[in-house]
Amino acid sequence: MTSKKVTSIKGVQYAFMLIVVVAMATIPPGTAAGALTIEITQGEKSGIPIAAVPFRWHGTGNPPENLRGIVAADLHRSGRFELLPPADFLSRPSEVSEVRYKDWRLIKAEALVVGRITEKGPDRFEVSFQLLDVYRERVKVALRYTASADQLRQVAHQISDRIFYEMTGIKGAFDTRIAYVAMNITEENDRVYQLMIADSDGHNAQQILKTTNLPVLSPAWSPNGQWLAYVSFSDNRSGANVWLQDISTGSRRPVARFDGSASAPAWSPDGKSLALTVSAKGNTDIYVLGVSSGEMRRLTKHPAIDTEPAWSPDGRYLVFTSDRNGRPHIYRVSRNGGKAERLTREGKENAGASYDPIGNRIVLVTNRGQGAGYQIGVFYPESGRTDVLTDGTLDESPTFSPNGAMILYATRMGSEGVLAAVSADGRVRQVLKVTDGDVREPAWAASR
Amino acid sequence: MAWAIKEQVEKNWSEPGDFSGLSVAFLVKVDRQGNVLSVKMTRSSGNARLDESAENAIFKASPLPFPGEARFYEYLKEFNFVFKPES
Structure with a gap:
């Protein structure tokens, strides 16, 4: 934030002399010889x-x-x-x-x-x-x-x-769309779920699906912005299924028929596959479905719960949440399957991970323990470090903007769920003006 | 007072992004009150956004904190700024 400060005031003259001497001894290329050189290493982060x-x-x-x-x-x-x-x-x-x-x-x-x-x-x-x-x-x-x-x-x-x-020098991502789920309780005590799309600032909200007493969950944009995949239910008896809906025509279909239930869809970067969580015969694992072929491939095989898959931007890896070592943490597996590698070690729990558009950072929900609740964090796979960006107790469903500069997430304001945006450095946080009830599960489209 | 000048320029520098690894150098001329008279880029970083934001910082920091004593002016009437952002 601020520059490194000199603690000794008396040393100022000495420091000055020293700098002149150093500057004369090592003159950086492209600077005037003989003159004092002052090196600036850190600016203000105020914008x-x-x-x-x-x-x-x-x-x-x-x-x-x-x-x-x-x-x-x-x-x-x-x-x-x-x-x-x-x-x-x-x-x-x-x-x-x-x-x-x-x-x-x-x-x-x-x-x-x-x-x-x-x-x-x-x-x-x-x-x-x-x-x-x-x-x-x-x-x-x-x-x-x-x-x-x-x-x-x-x-x-x-x-x-x-x-x-x-x-x-970074492409803007304001002229983009988001999707989210809004829930309202009617006077008859029915739960009405609406799948909404809106501008990136939450304005111009439009309903694209409405269901009563059948939850809608986990919207995911196709990379070309034409399709939304989401989790819904056909009736009260059958399990959850993943649906595909064309944004422009409104036509929709279930992606496949499952013996058990399917949830948490994630599009591959080429838009040809969906990673899914499938629960069948008492086991929950990650599968990859060919969107047009309908072919299913099992990616993880573990008696623990494996869920919330997300692709790396190059399409070579998937990250997912698993409780195979006790508490939920983030693991990574090749798109061809094989052994999964544990990524997060800090904190009590980590979940809901997804990559930034470059693939250097992973945004997730982190619980640091000691009753801290759930906040949004940015995890750096190279160093293993996590920066916690928010200070709520029930922050969830983080999604990077298509340019990686911001993160949209769901948080609580009183008893209602609201959407909030945070800059990727955590400096600026703001609640979006979305006023259609209890709002959650935001997803940021890659294109308009 | 080199530190005071450094601090004043850093305070006025709004880094437009992460440019660690790059550096840009300027030759700056000032009057006896510390007012910046001219800023000449002696070596570009190759990135116009970094170059311009660094140049802005020098202008915004003017007048630079200068000692009253005339004997320092000989050292300070012309000097180099090197912006070398660290991540």
């Missing part, structure tokens, strides 16, 4: 200071959407930006010709976002925005969009994606 000016409205009545608000919320939630408060702005430009860069250097903004929305006709709007480099006084990006009112939120997310990429 890039950025000013986003409210977009100027050219039209009748009120603007149809608060674009600046959507963009600012996206950038803030990512943890990579510090949004400067509009109250501090000395001017309110809406395009580069109106910008006095000095105004923005005074409040130490490194980047500036300006824009406008213009009413072009009935339900037709033009949005223009510019991302400006305050210190080099130049335009980094200038874009224009035409959209109807109900497309404006998406335009705002696309603007956020563009800013995120320009400033960090």
Whole structure:
């Protein structure tokens, strides 16, 4: 966070002399000879200071959407930006010709976002925005969009994606979708389950399946974003099965018929296979199902419970949860089967693991023991270290954003389940505005 | 005061990502009050985002914490900053 501090004040002059001597003795290449060299190794982790000016409205009545608000919320939630408060702005430009860069250097903004929305006709709007480099006084990006009112939120997310990429070098993931399950209890005491899809910020929620007293669980997006696999029940008597639903047509089918029950679907990165948990004859193991062939292959064979499979991004491995050594922990197995290797050793329990898009990190639910409950952690397979990112007691179902910069998970607020997002470094956490009941089991789509 | 300058620049440097392993160097000229007069990149890291964020940090840190005594100015009117992010 902060730089390494010198503890001795009296030593400052000595330190200064020493640095001059050291600098003269070893002059790094590309630096001026004879001059003092100061080495900077650590910055602030508070995010890039950025000013986003409210977009100027050219039209009748009120603007149809608060674009600046959507963009600012996206950038803030990512943890990579510090949004400067509009109250501090000395001017309110809406395009580069109106910008006095000095105004923005005074409040130490490194980047500036300006824009406008213009009413072009009935339900037709033009949005223009510019991302400006305050210190080099130049335009980094200038874009224009035409959209109807109900497309404006998406335009705002696309603007956020563009800013995120320009400033960090990482592809933005704001213009993406999430799926989740919402549960409500009716006056007749029926439990109504809804499978929902929404924008990455929780807005524009849409129901794609509704069942009564038959739970819906574990939605999983196909890599191309066309299909959702999820767990559901045909009736009260048969066991759980995995269903496939086409997002655009709404048509759905069970993936296969099982003697026992199937759950916890996970798509292979090529979209051709689903890893599943199958419980049959008193044993619970991981299987791989060919989506079009219907062929089943058993991956683990252990009397303990093996569940919650997830693929590595290269498709060579699967991680899963197993209690084969007592408490649940994360194991890894080749996609061809064979011996499973235990990954997590820290903590009392670890479960619900899945990889980031690169394959360097695994997000999971961790229980550190001593009554700490369940939090979201990021596990580094190379070092064996786990960083705990959240501080709830019942945090669950973590899912990486498609760019690996954020994690969506389910948590409790009072008696209700809500969705929350945390930046992958754990610095910024925020509850998403989803208001359709008891909400859980989020899944973040890889593409829109 | 080299430490004070270092701290002030670090405080103003918002690392845009993990660039450990890269480094970028600047030659900086300042006036007697510590105001940054010019920043010249003497060696690029090869990554524009790191280069620009480091240059921003130097500008944002201006005026640098300088001693009042004139004799130090000879040492400090021109010096090198090397940004070498650690993970």
